[in-house]
Amino acid sequence: MSDSEEHTTDGRQARGNKRRAEIIDATLAVVTRDGAAGVTHRTVAKQAGITASLSTYYFATLDALLVAALSSVADTYTKRIRAIIDGPDDNLRGLAELIVESGGPGRDRALAERELSTLAARRPALAPVARHWRENVAELAATLTDNPQAIDALVAASDGLCTAILIDNIPADTDYVHRVLSQAIGTRRGH
Amino acid sequence: MSDSEEHTTDGRQARGNKRRAEIIDATLAVVTRDGAAGVTHRTVAKQAGITASLSTYYFATLDALLVAALSSVADTYTKRIRAIIDGPDDNLRGLAELIVESGGPGRDRALAERELSTLAARRPALAPVARHWRENVAELAATLTDNPQAIDALVAASDGLCTAILIDNIPADTDYVHRVLSQAIGTRRGH
DNA sequence: CTGATATTTGAACGATAGTACAACTAGAAC
DNA sequence: GTTCTAGTTGTACTATCGTTCAAATATCAG
Numbered sequence: 001m002s003d004s005e006e007h008t009t010d011g012r013q014a015r016g017n018k019r020r021a022e023i024i025d026a027t028l029a030v031v032t033r034d035g036a037a038g039v040t041h042r043t044v045a046k047q048a049g050i051t052a053s054l055s056t057y058y059f060a061t062l063d064a065l066l067v068a069a070l071s072s073v074a075d076t077y078t079k080r081i082r083a084i085i086d087g088p089d090d091n092l093r094g095l096a097e098l099i100v101e102s103g104g105p106g107r108d109r110a111l112a113e114r115e116l117s118t119l120a121a122r123r124p125a126l127a128p129v130a131r132h133w134r135e136n137v138a139e140l141a142a143t144l145t146d147n148p149q150a151i152d153a154l155v156a157a158s159d160g161l162c163t164a165i166l167i168d169n170i171p172a173d174t175d176y177v178h179r180v181l182s183q184a185i186g187t188r189r190g191h
Numbered sequence: 192m193s194d195s196e197e198h199t200t201d202g203r204q205a206r207g208n209k210r211r212a213e214i215i216d217a218t219l220a221v222v223t224r225d226g227a228a229g230v231t232h233r234t235v236a237k238q239a240g241i242t243a244s245l246s247t248y249y250f251a252t253l254d255a256l257l258v259a260a261l262s263s264v265a266d267t268y269t270k271r272i273r274a275i276i277d278g279p280d281d282n283l284r285g286l287a288e289l290i291v292e293s294g295g296p297g298r299d300r301a302l303a304e305r306e307l308s309t310l311a312a313r314r315p316a317l318a319p320v321a322r323h324w325r326e327n328v329a330e331l332a333a334t335l336t337d338n339p340q341a342i343d344a345l346v347a348a349s350d351g352l353c354t355a356i357l358i359d360n361i362p363a364d365t366d367y368v369h370r371v372l373s374q375a376i377g378t379r380r381g382h
Numbered sequence: 383c384t385g386a387t388a389t390t391t392g393a394a395c396g397a398t399a400g401t402a403c404a405a406c407t408a409g410a411a412c
Numbered sequence: 413g414t415t416c417t418a419g420t421t422g423t424a425c426t427a428t429c430g431t432t433c434a435a436a437t438a439t440c441a442g
Contacts, residue, residue: 012409012418019419035313037228040399052400053421062400111312118305121357122226130358149374153348156355157375160347166312167321170343183340184348184375203388203439210389231429243430244391253430 020058020068022048027069032108036115039066067126070116073109074132081136091143092185096178099158103165103172110162134159141185150185157184211249211259213239218260223299227306230257258317261307264300265323272327282334283376287369290349294356294363301353325350332376341376348375 026048030039041062045052059065084094102110113133120130137158141151161177164170170177217239221230232253236243250256275285293301304324311321328349332342352368355361361368 010410010418015409016418033313035228035310037226041401042399051421053423054419056401057419057421060401111309114309114312117354117358118302118309119226121302121305121354122224124359127358127360131360134355134360147374149370152361152371153344153374156349156351156371157344157347158351159354160350163308163312163350164325164347167308167318168315169318169322169325179340180343180347183338183344183377186374186377201388201440206439207388232431233429242391245389247431248389248391251431 016058019050019054023050023055023058023065024069024072027065028073028108028112031069031112031115035111036066036070036119039069041065066119067129070112070119070126071129073112073116074129076109077113077133078136081140085140085143091140092181092187093174093178095137095140095158096174096181099161099165099177099181100172100174102162103168107166110166114163114166144187145185147186153184153186154181157181207249210241210245214241214246214249214256215260215263218256219264219299219303222260222303222306226302227257227261227310230260232256257310258320261303261310261317262320264303264307265320267300268304268324269327272331276331276334282331283372283378284365284369286328286331286349287365287372290352290356290368290372291363291365293353294359298357301357305354305357335378336376338377344375344377345372348372 023044026044027039029047030043034043039062041052041055041059044065045055048055055065059068080098081095084091084098087094098106101107116126117130117133120126134155137155138151141154144154145151157180161170161180165172214235217235218230220238221234225234230253232243232246232250235256236246239246246256250259271289272286275282275289278285289297292298307317308321308324311317325346328346329342332345335345336342348371352361352371356363
């Protein structure tokens with residue numbers, strides 16, 4: 001935020017944006033705890049420590065709220081994956097670390113992303129947002145290989161690994177996840 | 192059903208089981224249309240052409256109904272995958288065909304399975320059921336390779352591919368899916 | 383036939399939801 | 413200061429929900 005913006009911005013706009021973000025955070029907390037089905041204006045308001053009227057003031061319909069919250073998760077992932085791609089470290093390992101976060105600090109994010117793609121399966125309008133994650137992972141994969149099948153396999157495996165971690169089907173262990181990803185993309189052969 | 196069972200079975204039991212199955216089918220239809228969140232005794236009853244009281248008679252709580260419906264999907268997948276393993280054809284291709292069904296005749300089933308695993312991420316009691324799919328696919332993979340990473344990569348990729356098909360991110364095409372699976376398991380090298 | 387049991391139906395309760403709306407407060411511009 | 417606009421609050425409506433319960437009907441066994 002440049003200085004010029006700071007002096008000309010209506011303070012109420014900033015307040016509104018901050019409040020909007022708080023509501024979205026609260027929504028994601030509710031999604032994590034109760035699933036997308038648990039998101040109501042009242043549950044979110046309570047979680048955010050505000051009145052339900054405020055929630056409806058900022059998000060006119062429950063639908064708008066849900067879409068905004070879930071879309072914000074897609075944005076977060078985009079940023080994270082971009083950072084991995086642009087960073088100095090091994091992209092595949094970075095991806096493995098991101099996936100492993102699904103079992104820890106990134107659990108709410110992973111759950112929300114999952115709710116989004118599940119919702120998108122029934123709501124074509126949401127599909128583009130849901131595809132972001134895949135597109136981002138595909139972009140990262142393209143830095144590792146130019147084989148289309150390998151790229152697609154890595155994208156699919158990444159998704160499946162997140163789910164497996166969410167349901168405690170596999171260990172949230174970076175080395176393990178890295179090995180599976182390597183297998184999928186073809187840089188590791190078991191025998 | 193053997194003859195002896197037919198002569199000794201209380202007709203009311205059969206009626207009840209049939210009704211129970213109808214209600215579960217209606218539930219899955221509602222899941223497909225509106226998601227798990229759309230499942231209420233009333234919506235299911237309407238879908239099944241019965242009264243809501245009947246729905247609550249057979250499934251005492253909404254939770255019991257949801258769990259039963261989603262679990263039945265896991266059973267269906269188990270049977271299908273078992274049939275592929277036991278069948279005469281190529282297991283990997285059979286798996287590809289099963290995955291491709293997610294975009295067509297098996298869409299409701301795939302959606303329900305997805306709702307189940309999403310629910311299971313928040314409900315540890317459901318996790319064992321949600322893991323069935325994975326365990327079944329892993330068993331099928333074990334007929335193709337004994338490399339643990341390859342097995343895990345195939346399981347993860349299968350899951351991810353189903354999702355991608357559900358959100359129209361990839362073509363529901365058997366050859367394509369088969370190629371990606373082959374890549375993941377390591378039987379195909381791009382170059 | 384009677385008594386037991388399974389199935390079916392409808393009414394109703396308390397709770398919660400989405401949403402609408404009006405009044406009030408706060409911030410900004412002139 | 414006044415006027416406009418954004419933010420905040422509380423009330424209330426209609427609708428739906430999960431669940432409970434009792435009555436009626438159908439099926440089965442003796």
